[in-house]
Amino acid sequence: MVYLTRKAEFSASHYYHNPDFTPDENQRIFGKCNNPNGHGHNYTLEVTVKGAVDPKSGFVVDLKQLKDVMSREVLDALDHRFLNKEVPEFFTSIPTTENLAIVIWQRLAPKLNAAQLHRVRVYETPDLFVDFYGEA
Amino acid sequence: MVKREARSMKAHLTRRYMFSASHRLHSDQMSAEENRATYGKCNNPYGHGHNYLVEVTVSGPVDDQTGMVCNLVDLDGFVRTHILERYDHQNLNLLAEFVKEVPTTENLCIAIYEIVKRGFHNAHLEKIRIEETMMNSFEYSGESSR
Numbered sequence: 001m002v003y004l005t006r007k008a009e010f011s012a013s014h015y016y017h018n019p020d021f022t023p024d025e026n027q028r029i030f031g032k033c034n035n036p037n038g039h040g041h042n043y044t045l046e047v048t049v050k051g052a053v054d055p056k057s058g059f060v061v062d063l064k065q066l067k068d069v070m071s072r073e074v075l076d077a078l079d080h081r082f083l084n085k086e087v088p089e090f091f092t093s094i095p096t097t098e099n100l101a102i103v104i105w106q107r108l109a110p111k112l113n114a115a116q117l118h119r120v121r122v123y124e125t126p127d128l129f130v131d132f133y134g135e136a
Numbered sequence: 137m138v139k140r141e142a143r144s145m146k147a148h149l150t151r152r153y154m155f156s157a158s159h160r161l162h163s164d165q166m167s168a169e170e171n172r173a174t175y176g177k178c179n180n181p182y183g184h185g186h187n188y189l190v191e192v193t194v195s196g197p198v199d200d201q202t203g204m205v206c207n208l209v210d211l212d213g214f215v216r217t218h219i220l221e222r223y224d225h226q227n228l229n230l231l232a233e234f235v236k237e238v239p240t241t242e243n244l245c246i247a248i249y250e251i252v253k254r255g256f257h258n259a260h261l262e263k264i265r266i267e268e269t270m271m272n273s274f275e276y277s278g279e280s281s282r
Contacts, residue, residue, distance in 0.1 A: 018201055029202060031209060094203030098147045102198065128208070131148040131193075 003118060004060045005048040008070055010079035013040035014095040017084075038082055043100070044123040045074065047108065049115035061115035073107040097124045101132035109134065148262055149205045150193040153215055155224035158185035159239040162229075183227060188244070189267040190219065192252060194259035206259035214256045219248055241268040245276040253278070 015038045016030035026034045033039070047070060051060045077087060083095040089103045105120045123129040161178040162171050171179045178184070192215060196205045222231070228239035237243045249264040267273045 016203070020201065029207065093200075096198075096203035098149065098198045098205055099203045101147055102145050127152040129150050130205075131150070132145070133148075135146040136144060 001050050002053050002060045003048055003050045004063075004066075004115070005046050006063065006066050006070065008045045008047075008067075008075055009042060010045065010075050011040060011042050012078050012081050012083050013038040014083040014090070015039065016094050016096065018094060038084070041124050043078075044129075045070070045104065046119075046121040046123075047104075047117070048119040048121070049112060050118040051115040061112075065114065066112070069108060069111045073111055074104050077107070078104075097122050097128065097130040098132075101130045105132050105134055144197045146195060147198050147205050148193055148195045149211075149259070150191050151208065151211055151215070153190045153192070153220060154187055155190070155220050156185060156187050157223050157226050157228050158183045159228040159234075160184070161238055161240060163238050183229070186268050188223070188241075190215075190248060191263075191265040191267075193262040193265070194256075195262045196259040210258050211256070214252070218251050218255055222251075241266050241272065241274045242276075245274045249276045249278065 015035055016033040017026055017036065018029075021029065047066070049061050049066065053060055078100075081087060083090045083100075087095070087103075089106075090099070093099050101120045101122045104122065105117065108120070109117050117134065120132045121129055159178075160180065160183040161175040162181075163174070166174060192211065194206060194211065198205060223244075228234050228244065231239075233247045234243070237247075245264050245266050248266070249261065252264065253261050261278075263275055263277045265273060265275045
């Protein structure tokens with residue numbers, strides 16, 4: 001089994017707000033992130049796939065295919081977007097880094113045929129990242 | 137707010153912190169010669185320092201109301217009070233946990249793991265990882281993974 005990781009970057013804005021909470025609760029729990037006008041980050045995405053090395057190609061996965069799937073399924077939908085308003089998954093969930101990692105996994109997993117998705121890592125800043133391994 | 141399948145999905149969250157401290161690697165169980173042979177430059181009696189970069193990894197189900205494994209404000213507050221204020225700009229050899237243990241980054245990893253494990257209960261502690269320099273890093277995930 002060999003693991004291969006492909007990186008990508010995207011920039012997006014978001015804010016944290018739960019309509020079930022009172023304004024005070026939203027402010028207390030989410031702090032500055034609750035500003036309804038949004039704020040942004042330069043996100044770094046790392047997608048790790050795993051698999052056996054194909055004896056003919058020497059590849060775990062064709063990187064071109066992986067790159068294309070990441071661009072089509074993730075970057076086109078998230079890059080330079082206001083996540084709360086433009087990405088359907090975040091109409092009903094809060095675009096935290098945790099939920100971003102889950103959403104990206106859910107977008108990629110069904111589209112990756114050649115290799116098995118192992119981990120989605122999302123850096124919100126260099127000092128904060130979330131790993132999702134598809135665990136329920 | 138959120139009624140979806142991701143309700144109980146488990147994620148790992150990692151936060152990076154930095155502190156600066158000095159130390160000297162020296163074991164009372166070795167002769168002066170053995171200490172020099174074992175620790176080399178790190179045995180300099182005057183000590184030396186590092187900018188330590190600490191990664192704290194916690195895990196847990198992503199809360200469907202907040203979208204969070206745990207609130208970063210709580211994790212940051214705990215680490216600031218119990219780790220950074222304890223170690224930043226200190227001489228590690230003078231701290232209680234290093235009276236008997238040599239303040240290697242291995243032992244520092246274990247000490248920080250124990251502090252977080254004992255005091256922070258908002259999420260499950262997975263791992264402490266410390267970069268002593270850009271070239272050296274150390275990880276500790278508790279006794280079972282030793």
